[in-house]
Amino acid sequence: MPLRVVVLVSGSGTNLQALLDAAGPAAYPDGAPYAVVAVGADRPGIEALARAERAGISTFTHRVSDFAHRAAWDAALTESVAGFEPDLVVLAGFLKLVGDTFLASFGGRLVNTHPALSPAFPGMHAPADALAYGVKVTGCTLFVVDAGVDTGPILAQAAVVVQEDDTVETLHERIKTEERRMLVGAVERIAREGFSVEGRTVRFG
Incomplete structure (x- = not known):
């Protein structure tokens, strides 16, 4: 049986699309x-949901705003x-x-991408x-996601050289290209080999 993957999104869904394309019949x-079996979002009407629906x-x-408190939203998402x-x-x-x-439900099998070489530049403005x-x-x-912000044990990394004429936008676009390649490769490897976490060390197989 293929590895069952749920993807959570908030925006355009280019990483999602990369996962879908890489698992296609071609x-x-x-x-x-x-196999991506479901896609969840924190807001309606986004392109990522449309990508999933087309597939x-x-x-x-x-939406967090639909719940009385954040814990209730977290429970519903779970x-x-x-x-x-x-x-x-x-x-x-x-x-x-x-x-x-x-x-508590998905720890150890919950992964996230970050547009920097961790532990450098955590947070929302890494590029x-x-x-x-x-x-x-x-x-x-x-x-692998833990309770911190971009602090979990590292599964994979990819380097991007900073050009002298880079802007935040051009740098981020090149990072995102590598991010998609890294994510697809890692998910494929997880599906074939699995992984375990010992302290801060992630081991495939």
């Missing part, structure tokens, strides 16, 4: 090692994701921090922070 005529994938939406029995949950541009209930600091190389990281 790449795997006899069946891919993983015939189940979707769901939970219940919706659990209903699809995922082996892996991928935060693909998901702009909300999940809470204790979600981590801008990298440019401001004057680094010559930055990149992207795929990590």
Whole structure:
């Protein structure tokens, strides 16, 4: 059976699309090692949900503002994701921090991308922070989510050279290109080999 993957999104869904394309019949005529079984979002009407719907994938939406408090939103998100029995949950541009209930249910099989070479430049403005600091190389990281902000054990990284004429936008676009490649490669490897976490060390197989 392919690895069952639920993807959580907040925006255009380019990482989601990369996962869908890589698992398509053109790449795997006899069946891919993983399958995106559902896509969830924190707001309606976004392109990422439209991508999922065009691919015939189940979707769901939970807006934080629809709940009395953040813990209730987290519980509802947990219940919706659990209903699809995922082996892996991928935060693909998901702009909300999940809470204790979600981590208790999916910790150790919840991964996220970050547009920097962790532990450098955590937070929402990593490409801008990298440019401001004057680094010559930055990149992207795929990590196992923990209770911190971009602090979890590292699954994969890819480097991106900073050009002298880079703006935040041009740098971020090149990072995103590498991010998609890194994410797809890592999910394919997880599907074939699995992984374990010992302290801060992630081991495939």
